[in-house]
Amino acid sequence: MKIKTRFAPSPTGYLHVGGARTALYSWLFARHHGGEFVLRIEDTDLERSTQAAIDAIMDGMNWLNLDWDEGPYFQTKRFDRYNAVIDEMLEQGTAYKCYCSKERLEALREEQMAKGEKPRYDGRCRNSHEHHDANEPCVVRFANPQEGSVIFDDKIRGPIEFSNQELDDLIIRRTDGSPTYNFCVVIDDWDMEITHVIRGEDHINNTPRQINILKALGAPVPEYAHVSMILGDDGKKLSKRHGAVGVMQYRDDGFLPEALLNYLVRLGWSHGDQEIFSIGEMKELFSLGDINKSASAFNTEKLLWLNHHYINHLPAEYVATHLLWHMEQEGIDTSNGPQLTALIGLLGERCKTLKEMASSCHYFYQDFEEFDADAAKKHLRPVARQPLELARAKLAALTDWTPELVHQAIEQTAAELEVGMGKVGMPLRVAVTGAGQSPALDVTVHAVGRARTLARIDMALAFITRREQ
Incomplete structure (x- = not known):
């Protein structure tokens, strides 16, 4: 059997951390088994779905390098297919038209709740043979089995059972003719030959309904695996107050995609005590059985630690391609200064994010008009004149501009x-x-360059002169 998974976000907002982890798990499972990974955009919520959200999802998937083999499919482009299946179900008796008014349904709901019962449709139109005008508004409901149970073996949680008596007859087509989310998902998984559905635990209650529809259609039932939610470090569901905005915000904040992927894969999955995983290792080692049932807590400090590791251990040429974007955001022209690969070597140990690196490296590429006030007050005093003058003379006299010779000139001074x-x-x-902080002085002075170094020492000497007057 060819393994086939899917990631199926609703385009009502950004691709958030929870969605990205679900996408990663689905992608890794497919890649581990040499299968296929499908991207599907579930845009049946016409009022809330936006093109901006679709773009954000695609941008996030591309930045994370989670490539898909099929898609992106859009549910709104498949309405004819869904409605054709619904029409067949009406003919076969596995679905029926419901003419109950909103008022009747609301009254029924209030009556059931007053009795302490679970609100559910009572099946009136399922059993009614009243003649209705063909033009009268109606929804279409799925005729859910009324006896027995739905049992499925969740690949993370084990066996889960729902009594069919707990499940009412789900609406599968609205009065305006549009099919509903739960029905579209079923037809998509069937048509796209999805073998494994890996998704958030908030979908567990949808699963028995979807299984019953698949069985009514004579369609194969995929395996299901429901991943626990991600909590903030305060133990509450991850949300914007924890900084849990879109995945692209992590790029903007200076994280490498490898760091975020490594962090997300460990947020619920483990392989012994190993913390650092290359993408190749993730593909090789990933299994659904090693995913934890309990919720995971997001820890920004751990993510920063991983990012710092990857900045310093991935090839500098690769890290530089991501750093360049941040340099451009800072408005830094990198053509007049050290190579970005050299900059990563200089600042990598000091900086946990690429954004921090870009914001702290201006002096390598751009001249400044003023010194940091506190640093200048403390270190650019009259007593510093003689050391600066002698250091300048020795640096100016160097026959070759290397970190070693710069170091010797400072030591000799x-x-x-x-x-x-x-x-x-x-x-x-x-x-x-x-300013008062930088990497090692010899490599810093070397990277700034001879001409800039000498000009800036002159600027510092002029500052001291003004201070003496």
Whole structure:
């Protein structure tokens, strides 16, 4: 049997973390088994579905490199198919027209709730043979079995059973002729030959209804696996207040897709004590049986730790392709300064995100007009004049501009003046970078370049002169 899974988001908002994890699990299961992965856009909610949300879903899937073999399919383009099946079901008696008014249904609901009963349709039109005008508004309901149970073996949770008496006759076509979500899902899974449905636990209650419709159609029933929800670090359902916006927000915040995927795969699945997984390892090791039944808590610190790891361990040439986007967002022209691969080597240990890296590297590419006030007040004092002047002379005299020779020039300055390295290094750091923090001084000065370094030392000396006056 060829394994075939699907990711089927509703385009009513961003691709959020929970959806991305479901997509990842479905994708990994298909890839592990050499099967196929389908992308389906479930846009039957015409009022809430938007093109912007469709674009956000596609952008998120593409950024995460979760490629699909079929699709994207759109349910709104398949209404003729759904309605053709409904018409066949009406002929076969597995569905029926319901003419009950909204008022009757509301009164029935209130009466049942007053008795402490579960609100459900009472089947009046299922058993009625009254003649109705063909033009009278009606919905179509599925004639759900009235006896027995639906039992399915959830691949994460084990056997789950629902009594058919708990399930009322689901509406499968509205009065306006549009088919409903639960019905469209069934026909899609059947037509697309989906073998495994991996989705959130909020769909568990839909499963028995969908299985009954599949059986009524004589269609194969896929395997089901329902993934637990993701909680915030406060134990509540993950939401915007936890920063759980769209997946693309993580790109904007400076995360690498590999870091987010590694984090998401571990948010409910495990393989021993291993924390770091390459995409290849995920495909090789993933199984539904290793997914935890209990909810998982989102931990931003853990995600930052993983991102820091990937910034420093993925090939710098690859990381640079993602860093370039952030440099462009900062308005930095990278043609006049160190290569981005070199920048990653300089700042990788200090920065947990690419956004942080881009925002802290301006001085490598752009001149500044002012020094950081606190750093200048502390380190660009009259006592710093002599170290800066001597360091400038030695740097200017270098025959070759290498980190090693820059390092020697700084060391020689401290030795000749018989002062500690801090008395030379800190004024020089503030002079060259404009601030009090940077990577190792020799590699920083080297990356800034000879001309810029000398010009900035002159600027610092002028600052000291003004301070002395």
